[in-house]
Amino acid sequence: xxxxxxxAVYGAYGHTGRFVVAALRExxxxxxxxxxxxxxLKELADSAxxxxxxxxxxxxxxxxxxxxxxxxxxxxxxxxxxxxAAPVIEAALRAGVPYVDVAAEIEANVDTFTHFADRARxxxxxxxxxxxxxGGLGDLLVTAAMGDDWAEADEAHIAYGLSGWHPxxxxxxxxxxxxxxxxxxxxxxxxxxxxxxxxxLPVLEWPFPEPMGTRAVIGEFxxxxxxxxxxxxxxxxxxxxxxxxxAGELASPDTPAPAAVDEHGRSxxxxxxxxxxxxxxxxxxxxxxxxxxxxxxxPLAVEAVERVLTGxxxxxxxxxxxxxxxxxxxxxxxxxxxxxxxxxxx
Numbered sequence: 001x002x003x004x005x006x007x008a009v010y011g012a013y014g015h016t017g018r019f020v021v022a023a024l025r026e027x028x029x030x031x032x033x034x035x036x037x038x039x040x041l042k043e044l045a046d047s048a049x050x051x052x053x054x055x056x057x058x059x060x061x062x063x064x065x066x067x068x069x070x071x072x073x074x075x076x077x078x079x080x081x082x083x084x085a086a087p088v089i090e091a092a093l094r095a096g097v098p099y100v101d102v103a104a105e106i107e108a109n110v111d112t113f114t115h116f117a118d119r120a121r122x123x124x125x126x127x128x129x130x131x132x133x134x135g136g137l138g139d140l141l142v143t144a145a146m147g148d149d150w151a152e153a154d155e156a157h158i159a160y161g162l163s164g165w166h167p168x169x170x171x172x173x174x175x176x177x178x179x180x181x182x183x184x185x186x187x188x189x190x191x192x193x194x195x196x197x198x199x200x201l202p203v204l205e206w207p208f209p210e211p212m213g214t215r216a217v218i219g220e221f222x223x224x225x226x227x228x229x230x231x232x233x234x235x236x237x238x239x240x241x242x243x244x245x246x247a248g249e250l251a252s253p254d255t256p257a258p259a260a261v262d263e264h265g266r267s268x269x270x271x272x273x274x275x276x277x278x279x280x281x282x283x284x285x286x287x288x289x290x291x292x293x294x295x296x297x298x299p300l301a302v303e304a305v306e307r308v309l310t311g312x313x314x315x316x317x318x319x320x321x322x323x324x325x326x327x328x329x330x331x332x333x334x335x336x337x338x339x340x341x342x343x344x345x346x
Contacts, residue, residue: 007305008032008071010056010088011078013040015168015258016102016132019265019298020077021048027302034067035078058084064091073305076101079170080177081108085129089116093123098308102132102297105174107181109135109227110194113320121319128326131304132297133271135224136323137288137340138240140333141275142229143324144344145286152234153279158225159217161208161272162246166258168294171250189226192236206241209287209343212272217241232325235277258294266292288333290340299339303332 007024011017012033021031021044031051033041038055045051056063058078064087068074074092078084081103089112092099103109112129120127130136138158146153167175185196202219221242229238249255258267273288290296300323307313307327317326333342 003028003306003309004030005072005309006030006032006052006070008034008054008068008074010034010067010074010076010084013037013044014077014079014170016170016294016297017077018044019295020075020102020301021051022264023298023302024075024305027306029302029305032067032071058087061087061091064088065094068092068095068097071095071097072309073098073100075301075305076103077301079103079105079174081105081174082111082177082181085112086115089120089127092127093119093125096123096125098126098128098305100128100131100301100304100308102301103130104132104134104171104224105178106187106194106222106224106227107178109224113227113231117320124318126308126313126318126326127320128304128308128323129320130224130228131301131323133293133300135228136300136304137273137296138223138225138275139228139322139324140327140329141273141286141288141342142225142235142277143233143329144333145275145277145284146233146279147284147345150277150279150284153277154235155237155239155276155278156225156229156233156235157239157241157276157278158223159206159208159241159274159276160221160223160246161206161212161215161217161243161274162293163268163270165246165249165293166255166267166269167250168257175250186220187222187226188220189222189230189238190236192230194226203244204241206243206274208272208274216244218244218247221247228322228324231322258292264295266295269293284345285343286345287343288340289342296339299336303335307332
């Protein structure tokens, strides 16, 4: 695509933001670099060939308006999203442009649906939260597994098979915000609602498809899918799981940040996302395989922006909508074949 349209990237110099900037350029968009740190923005702009720089702070609405002026859309990559999502969405509504973010924070995504659904709908603007590895990919896989013939399901299980997890500084900061908001409690989605609890997380065995095979996973390792999936699908039980080794690396303060091992800046981390949806005793499965959970969030977010700007959204997809609600899930997943290998029910 050679659109030449300008897309603002807030938090452009962050780990995921840099992948998003590169993905936008590959798709023919012109990234407009924004964020709080003018020095880091200039450094990124110089390394990327002189892209436009518009420093902005979430506590300065005027600066956000300048950042979005003349752009076709905005992608928010700056966590913690509990702090950044609302101000950037407000700016997007004022500018009349679609908003996409890569938020993995459960409570921040709940806030987006709660506070902006009506306002975005009234403005005729589409807001797509959690359009990333966590929240977006799982939602697309569950939606594709259900197909057009399942109006509802009894359970959706999303198992994350990560070879390891070296978290970014942003991931750690966002996790800290979520923990404080929960008062140290854990969260799960059951009986059609979010529940906060102090129960110990179970360790289970999950039969991942080969070559990963059966692995120990942490049960109720709850991710943003418990917000995105139920936002549009009648599924009263949504459960997510994480390989024990990856969960341990995330929890350890000594685990280093991800290190690039190829020319694209990706780490050596690989993943399998295994989705099982059950309804009335019938089971359907969808699987996605790929590399680097941060890098793969970029094509997910950029594909979303391109589809919104070219009108390839589901009918009546306006307001706040998750990936599975906003887009044709199987078609969207197939479009990512250069980044994710997907197996869907026939």
